[in-house]
Every structure is written in C-alpha cells, then in structure tokens.
Amino acid sequence: MFEYDFMRTAFAASGVAxxxxxxxxxxxxxxxxxxxxxALSHVGFTGATGAALFGLSPLAGLxxxxxxxxxxxxxxxxxxxxxxxxxxMMLSLALGLGLLFLHFYTxxxxxxxxxxxxxxxxxxxxxxxxLVLMAVASLAAxxxxxxPLIFASLQAELAEARGVPLRLVSAAFxxxxxxxxxxxxxxxxxxxxFTLMVGPAAAAQNFSRRLxxxxxxxxxxALAEAWGGLTLAFYSDWPTSFWITALSGLVYFxxxxxxxxxx
Amino acid sequence: xxxxxFDDVTIRLGGRDILRGASFVVEDAEFIGxxxxxxxxxxxxxxxxxxxxxxxxxxxxxxxxxxxxxxSSIGYMPQNRGGVAGLRLTGYDVVASxxxxxxxxxxxxxxxxxxxxxxxxxxxxxxxxxxxxxGELSGGERQRLLLSQALLGRPRLLLLDEPLISLDxxxxxxxxxxxxxxxxxxxxxxxxxxxxxxxxxNAIDRVLYLGAGAAVIGAVDEVVTGPVLSRLYGAEIEVVRxxxxxxxxxxxxxxxxxxxxxxxxxxxxxHDPGGAHV
Numbered sequence: 051m052f053e054y055d056f057m058r059t060a061f062a063a064s065g066v067a068x069x070x071x072x073x074x075x076x077x078x079x080x081x082x083x084x085x086x087x088x089a090l091s092h093v094g095f096t097g098a099t100g101a102a103l104f105g106l107s108p109l110a111g112l113x114x115x116x117x118x119x120x121x122x123x124x125x126x127x128x129x130x131x132x133x134x135x136x137x138x139m140m141l142s143l144a145l146g147l148g149l150l151f152l153h154f155y156t157x158x159x160x161x162x163x164x165x166x167x168x169x170x171x172x173x174x175x176x177x178x179x180x181l182v183l184m185a186v187a188s189l190a191a192x193x194x195x196x197x198p199l200i201f202a203s204l205q206a207e208l209a210e211a212r213g214v215p216l217r218l219v220s221a222a223f224x225x226x227x228x229x230x231x232x233x234x235x236x237x238x239x240x241x242x243x244f245t246l247m248v249g250p251a252a253a254a255q256n257f258s259r260r261l262x263x264x265x266x267x268x269x270x271x272a273l274a275e276a277w278g279g280l281t282l283a284f285y286s287d288w289p290t291s292f293w294i295t296a297l298s299g300l301v302y303f304x305x306x307x308x309x310x311x312x313x
Numbered sequence: 314x315x316x317x318x319f320d321d322v323t324i325r326l327g328g329r330d331i332l333r334g335a336s337f338v339v340e341d342a343e344f345i346g347x348x349x350x351x352x353x354x355x356x357x358x359x360x361x362x363x364x365x366x367x368x369x370x371x372x373x374x375x376x377x378x379x380x381x382x383x384x385s386s387i388g389y390m391p392q393n394r395g396g397v398a399g400l401r402l403t404g405y406d407v408v409a410s411x412x413x414x415x416x417x418x419x420x421x422x423x424x425x426x427x428x429x430x431x432x433x434x435x436x437x438x439x440x441x442x443x444x445x446x447x448g449e450l451s452g453g454e455r456q457r458l459l460l461s462q463a464l465l466g467r468p469r470l471l472l473l474d475e476p477l478i479s480l481d482x483x484x485x486x487x488x489x490x491x492x493x494x495x496x497x498x499x500x501x502x503x504x505x506x507x508x509x510x511x512x513x514x515n516a517i518d519r520v521l522y523l524g525a526g527a528a529v530i531g532a533v534d535e536v537v538t539g540p541v542l543s544r545l546y547g548a549e550i551e552v553v554r555x556x557x558x559x560x561x562x563x564x565x566x567x568x569x570x571x572x573x574x575x576x577x578x579x580x581x582x583x584h585d586p587g588g589a590h591v
Contacts, residue, residue, distance in 0.1 A: 193419045201414025204400070204407055207391035208462065211363045212415045213383020259446050261406045309401070 051284045056171055060290075063173040063181055064276040067233040068246055070185040072272030074192065074230040075251030076265045077223065081203040084248045085134055086123060086224065089141040090231045091243040093119045096144045098165050098235075099151035108165065109177060113184070113232040120228030124221025168239030168291045170280065181233055188229045195222050200261065237276065238291045245291075246272050249298035256305035271301055314377055316341050316470045316502030317362060319528065322371035324354065324361055331357045333526035334371070339504060341469070344496045345530070346513040347506040349523030350546065350568070355506040356392060358523065359472040363389060376469055383415065388463035388501075392474040397447050397459070404450065404458045405443040408434065411462040433464040436498070437491050453484030457491065464495070471495065471503045477512055485512045492516065510537060510559050537561070 051057045078087050094116040101111020123137075152162050164172060173181070192199075198219050202209040210216050234243040250271035258264040279294030286293070317339040324332045331354035339345050347355050360366040362373055364382035373380045375387060397407055412430050413420040420426075434440045437457045442450060450458065456476060463471055473492065477485045489505075493516045496503050507513055510520070514533060521530045522537070524545025529536050537559055542550040546568065553560040561568045 194417055197410070197413045197416050197420050200410045204397055204402075204410055205391070205462075206396070207393055208389060208411060209414055211360075211365060211383070211387075211389045211391070212385075212411070214415055255401060259401055259403050259406075261402060261410070264402075 051281070057280075057284065059173055059175065059178055060170045060280055061277060063178050064170050064237045064280055064290075065273055066178075066181050066185045067230075067237045068250075068272040068276035069269045070188055070230045071234045071243075071246040072250045072254075072269035073189065073265055074227055075247035075249075075272070076254060076268040077192070077196075077199060077203065078227060079248060079251040079255055080200070081223075083224075083227075084244070084252075085137055087227050087231060087247055088244055089137045089144075090116045090120055090123075090224070090228050091235055091240040092141045092148075093144040094228075094232055094235055095148040095165055095240040096151065098240075099148045099155065099162070102161060103151045103155040108161070109180060109232070109236070112235060113229065116228035116232050117225055118228075120224035120226075120231075121221050124224040125217060164239070165235070166239045166241045167289070168235065168237050168242065170237045170290050173236060177236065181236065184229050184233060188226050191222065192226050195219055199223055238294055242291055242295055245295045245298040246276060249302045250275060253302045253305035256309040275301065314341055315339060315374075316343065316376060317504065318372075318374045318377075319358075320372045320374070322361070322373055323369045324357055324366060325369040326357060326366070330369075330526045332523075332528065335526070335528040336371075337521060337528050337530040339470075339502055339521075339530075341502055342496060342500040344493060344503045344516060344518045345505065345521050346510065346517040346519075347504055347521045347523065348508070348510055351508070353523040353545075355523060356474055358528075359389070359474055359504070359506070362470075362472060363387060385466045386469045388466070388468035388471045390460055390463045390471075390473045390476060392478065392506075398455065400448050401446050403444060404439070404447045404455075405430070405434075407447055408443060408458065408462050408465075412465050429465060433461040434458075436464055436495065437461045451484075452480050453487055456480065456484070456488055460488070460491065464499075467499075469501060471501055471505075473503065473505045475506050475508070477507050477509070482512070489513055489516050510561075514557055514559065533559075 078084055094112040097111040097115025098108040102108045198209065198214045202214050202216050202219050206216060230247060231243050234246045238246055251268040253271055254264045254268035258267050275294055275297040278297050279290050282293040283290040315338045319335050319337050322332055322335050323330060349355055357366055361368055362375060362380060364380045364384065375384060400407070408430055409422055412426055413422060431440065434443050437460050439458045439461050442454050442458050447455060447458065460473070460476065463473065476488050480488065489512055492503055492505055495501055504521070505513065505517070510533070519530055520533050520536050521528060522541070522545055525547050527545060529541055529545065537552055539551050542552060542561060546563065548563050550568065551562045553562060
C-alpha cells in the first residue's frame with residue numbers, strides 16, 4: 051500500500067495527529083476535561099464551514115475557531131470548562147451554526163461528510179506540512195507547561211498556594227487542546243475526535259500507574275490505532291474512521307478489563 | 314522570631330467580616346490547634362497567610378516577612394483532597410508532581426529533587442506507601458502521603474487544614490502523632506485546624522479558637538471555658554471536662570457535633586455514637 055502517494059501522506063498525517071492527540075489527551079483525561087475537548091471539535095466545525103462559505107481554507111477556519119474558543123474556555127476558569135450544561139449548549143449552538151453555513155454553501159455534501167467524519171486520504175502535502183508544524187509547536191508548548199499543568203490537575207488548591215497561575219495554565223492548555231482537536235478532525239472528523247484523543251489516553255491511564263509511562267503509552271496507542279485503522283481500511287475498503295473508532299473502543303474496553311483483573 | 318503574626322487583621326468575604334481586628338502570634342516551633350465553628354474562618358485564615366485571600370485591614374506576617382503568594386517557607390495541606398483518591402497513579406508520582414509543579418519549562422526530576430522527595434516521605438513514614446497506587450491507599454495512609462508534600466522545600470510553618478476529617482479515630486491519633494513529631498524533629502511551627510479538640514488536646518502547645526470575627530489564642534485551660542466560648546459562639550456555652558476530654562455544650566446540645574450534622578461537607582464523618590466531641 052505504500053506505493054501510493056496518498057497512502058504515504060495519509061500515514062504521515064495520521065501519525066503526527068495521533069501522537070499529538072494521544073499526548074494531549076492524556077492530560078485532558080487527567081484533568082477530567084474530556085467533554086471540553088469534545089465541545090471544541092464542534093466549535094471547529096462552525097469555523098471550518100464558515101471559512102468554506104467565505105472561500106477561505108477550512109483548515110484555517112477550524113484551527114482559528116478552536117484556538118480562540120479554547121483560550122476563552124480556559125479564561126472563564128476551571129469551573130466553566132467543567133460545567134457540562136454550558137459546554138453542551140455551546141456544542142449544539144456551534145453545530146447548529148455550522149449547519150446554517152452549510153445551508154448557504156451549496157456544494158457542500160462531500161465537504162460536510164469530510165469534516166464530520168474525517169478524510170485522511172484527502173490530506174495533501176500542503177496540509178501535511180501545516181499539521182507537522184502545528185504538532186511540533188503544540189508539543190513544545192505542552193512540554194513547557196507540563197509540570198505546572200500536572201500539579202494543577204492533580205491538586206489545584208495546593209498548586210495555587212505554591213504560586214502556580216491556575217487560570218493561565220488552564221487557558222494555555224485548552225489552546226493546545228484546540229490545536230490537537232483541529233488535527234484530529236482532519237483524520238477522523240469533528241464528530242469522532244474523542245476516539246483518538248480520549249480513547250487511547252483513558253486506556254493508558256488504566257494500564258499504567260506512572261505519569262511518564264502513561265503519556266508515552268497514550269501516544270503509542272493512539273499511533274497504533276490510527277495506523278492500524280488506515281491499514282485495515284486499505285485492505286477492507288471500509289472507512290478509515292470506522293476502523294480507528296473500532297480499534298480505539300477495543301483497546302479502551304480491554305483496558306477496563308485489565309484494570310479489573312489487576313486490582 | 315514568630316512563625317505567624319496577625320496584627321489587627323480584618324478579612325471580609327462576600328460582605329461578611331470573617332475576622333474583625335484579630336491579633337495573635339504563633340511562635341516558632343509551636344504546635345497550635347485551630348478550632349471554631351464551621352464558617353468561623355479557619356480555612357480563610359490559612360488562605361490569607363498564603364496570600365490567596367486579601368486582608369481588608371491590618372498586617373499578616375510570616376516569619377517576620379510580609380505575606381507573599383507562593384511562599385516556600387510555608388507548607389500547606391488543603392482540606393479539599395478528594396481529587397487524588399480516584400487516581401491510579403503511584404503516590405510517588407503525585408508527590409513528585411508537587412515537588413516540581415511550580416516550575417515552567419519541563420523541570421527535570423533531578424537527583425537533588427528526588428532526595429528531597431525521599432526526605433519528605435521518610436519524615437511521615439511513607440516511603441513504602443509511595444510505591445503503591447494512591448487510589449488503593451486507606452484514608453489514613455493517603456493522608457500521610459499528602460502530608461509529606463507539605464514538607465517539600467523544608468518550610469518553617471505548616472498549615473494543615475482539617476487533616477483529621479473523615480478519618481477513623483485510630484488514624485486520627487496517627488496523624489496527630491506525626492504532626493507532633495515534625496514539630497519536635499524539624500522545629501517547625503504547625504497550625505492544625507480541626508473541628509474536635511479531643512484528638513489534639515494532649516499534643517498541642519496552645520489552642521487558637523475562632524468565632525464571631527474574633528481569634529483567641531492561649532492554653533487550652535484558659536481558652537476552652539464557658540465565658541470565652543460563649544463570646545465566640547454568641548450563645549450561652551458550658552464546657553464540661555471529664556479528665557482530659559472536653560465537651561462543649563449549648564444547653565443540652567453538644568455544639569460542634571450538632572454543627573457538623575448540618576454542614577455541607579461532601580464526605581462521610583467517622584462519628585462514633587458514644588465518642589467525645591468538642
């Protein structure tokens with residue numbers, strides 16, 4: 051399958067997005083903010099369809115919308131980012147707006163499916179370059195805030211007393227989540243971002259008791275699921291996103307069973 | 314040098330005076346039990362000393378220095394510790410996250426830091442516990458592990474917010490013993506808040522009682538008396554003493570005990586029906 055250009059690009063793109071998603075997802079699960087990540091992807095849908103409507107690049111629309119919303123969510127404070135009703139409302143509002151944009155943007159049927167469920171085989175070299183650059187910047191930023199982020203996630207009150215700027219850390223983290231979400235959406239679509247971002251990370255936290263090991267495992271699992279999904283899709287001709295969700299679900303439920311057994 | 318000094322301090326939260334012109338001094342290497350009804354401001358007082366809650370008037374000094382945020386000479390154990398109980402991470406990773414948690418730029422867990430963590434764990438006998446998953450520890454074991462974090466950075470003043478809450482009586486004694494040992498071995502001042510005096514009464518040097526915006530510090534015999542507590546509670550209080558156990562009564566109701574039945578805490582209290590409460 052590697053004799054095809056589009057397959058090589060797809061492997062590279064999904065690999066980059068998976069490593070970023072798995073790593074960022076680990077912290078998202080640790081903080082109990084997975085729903086916020088889910089909501090960000092829906093906001094991204096609005097950004098992408100809106101951009102398409104005005105003749106701009108959907109990827110740029112996706113990234114800029116999720117990025118700004120991520121920072122806003124973080125600045126509203128921990129409380130709002132965890133408040134599921136507020137996030138749920140924002141999520142449906144975003145999808146509704148996206149629908150409206152699609153309504154005006156008439157040649158949209160395939161575009162909409164690609165946005166909602168992903169189209170990794172459609173990633174071109176230009177998009178791949180953007181994905182790589184964004185992933186490198188995000189991982190560097192994540193490494194920079196990792197220590198205070200972990201401290202604040204595990205024991206917020208103590209971290210605050212030790213001088214960690216909670217709100218700043220939270221906003222910076224959600225901005226990173228926003229980029230990871232946008233990358234994931236390119237591979238599995240906005241509706242299935244959970245599968246690459248939360249699935250492997252949650253499984254890793256069931257398998258591992260250590261922080262560093264857990265982060266590495268989350269990234270590794272996400273990579274394996276993304277590449278496994280691509281391979282299975284190539285040979286079965288079923289959608290890549292389906293295979294990735296199937297693998298992600300399988301690994302997650304296996305991790306639940308493993309956790310039960312090792313207690 | 315005093316560990317903690319409140320000079321005519323007023324703290325106002327949501328239009329209510331939590332403290333009104335309160336003054337007291339905690340001396341170096343002194344073990345103080347802090348008591349008072351719920352809402353009397355025990356947590357607020359600690360947060361003010363940490364620079365997290367502003368004072369409306371007066372001056373707080375820590376080790377003769379003005380209050381600063383992130384002061385490394387204060388070790389703190391917040392009351393809300395529920396978050397870590399469900400984790401599968403090892404205790405060591407949790408303590409380590411606190412040791413390097415204030416530093417941006419991916420601080421490495423270097424040898425000196427690891428030595429510091431081991432030192433803190435050893436002081437509360439938690440080196441072995443730290444290898445286990447924090448979610449699998451009992452309440453008392455977890456408390457010890459979390460207490461070790463307060464020692465990181467070798468502080469001169471420990472603020473322990475309700476370390477006995479939701480612990481069985483046997484574990485309560487263990488935690489109080491560790492606090493006393495820390496005072497003796499490290500010559501560290503300890504402000505230990507609790508809603509019952511009896512588990513502390515044989516260990517503490519003095520008691521700090523909060524109520525009605527005032528703070529009264531002194532020996533247990535002087536402070537835990539009918540006249541003083543009547544003033545702090547704003548109600549007629551009688552103190553009954555049976556050997557070294559104290560019962561604070563308003564009419565025929567035991568005060569603290571009743572208060573705790575109505576408070577909005579989200580954890581179960583280990584109240585033994587026949588036990589003593591202050």
